[in-house]
Amino acid sequence: MNKTQAPSLNGNSKWYIIDAKNQTLGRMSTHISNILRGKNKPSYTPYLDTGDYVIVINSSEVYVSGNKTNQKLYRRHSGQPGGLKVETFEQLQTRLPNRIIEKSVKGMLPKGPLGRKLFTKLKVYAGPIHPHIAQKPQEYIV
Template sequence: MDKTYVPKGKQEGEWWIVDANEQILGRVATHIAMILMGKTKPTYTPGVDTGDYVIVLNASKVAVTGKRMTDKIYYGHSGYPGGLKSISLKEQLKVHPDRVIESAVWGMLPHNKWGRKLMKKLKVYGGNEHPHAAQNPKLVA
């Protein structure tokens, strides 16, 4: 019987660019989460960081279906009594479009140390420009 291959040590990840312009929020977030976890590679091993870095462009132009633009609400709490804050998806896309993608991707990653480490590999920008040209990112097809 052959032994199972387990990648060891720190793997150098590649850099990918995802253009979220007119793409459905959930579908693009799923694809990003798969790349971050390394599930698109044949060397994927649960609990081992084999994923790549992802740069998301045009986060402010992401699309949603139905009435989510007005009905979807993001909640936050200041920690003080009566400190519940809410903001709709439409307002969030105007003010902080990166948080919309980050929130959707975070919901699809493991909620532990590994998931927090993977979130650091996600770079989201509302516009078409990014400062990561030195990493030679490739466009996701």
């Protein structure tokens, strides 16, 4: 009788660091989501968390092509009547540059409990300094 072999999840996750300086938002986000899901490993299993941790630095210097800096809109709602807030890419980049990458990657992850767990493995920082030196992250070239 054949049995399905599930990968062992014994904490063999790696840490990768990605520099967002002059990187295109969408292309970088697809690389990040693939690492978070574990699609870059031979032991990839769609329903398990086999992914690695990702640290993104210099998120304030991410790049979008075309006229998206003025045309791309980010919406959020407070839940109150008339509570819709709309910001352009440029406004959000000056206010909260981390939110741009987080929102882009979160949309590429699966919806549900697995996607929420994978999203916690993403760490985004606006500048070049991060507190994860002890994990010895490897540089990932996008």
